[in-house]
Amino acid sequence: MSLLRRRKHPFNESFRKPEKEHENGDFSYESKRKKIPYEHEEERPLSKWSCLDTWCWLIGCVCVTWWFLLFLYNAMPASFPKYVTEVITGPLPDPPGVKLRKLGLTAKHPVVFVPAAVTGGLELWEGRKCAQGLFRKRFWGGTFGDVYKRPQCWVEHMSLDNETGMDPCGIRVRPISGLVTADGLGSGYFVWTTLVSNLARIGYEEKTMFMAAYDWRLSF
Structure with a gap:
């Protein structure tokens, strides 16, 4: 009898040979049991995309896009928008003042501008006491500055006396004189600026252009 015997390899599922198919084409009972899941086994629920997640994602995209465009706007040179416009639409036409000057027109008669209630600055x-520090600050027209921080004080100073129809005692609100009165309604909104600049191209200046400022509140 031989002293050396061949040792049997320990049982391992990975070394199990695939079970042979029966003659009728069916697999054995063990293979079927592996393929059919147990009834008590539950599938893991998939994570759902809630409405809150959608809104957060949308707000994040808008904020990132806004900051990116703002960065590009501040990074680009000041002449870049004008260059892009000229590339798309061609060379910009001359302003009306330049065309009139080429035709030989010059300043002759004085010009008087009459602002409306919206652009008439006060x-x-x-x-x-509530208006301390607002001396000669715009109470009407333009960007208002610090006035919007004191709404009750602004209403008190803009209101007229019911009996006299004038400013109440201790309050004086007057129209702003000069062309700066109705140059623009606010940041990015021009009213008389374009007209004044074109008249200046043909020779007009502050001595020949006047703004007829008035207190529009008195008409009401």
């Missing part, structure tokens, strides 16, 4: 000359 400033504070005398006010109550």
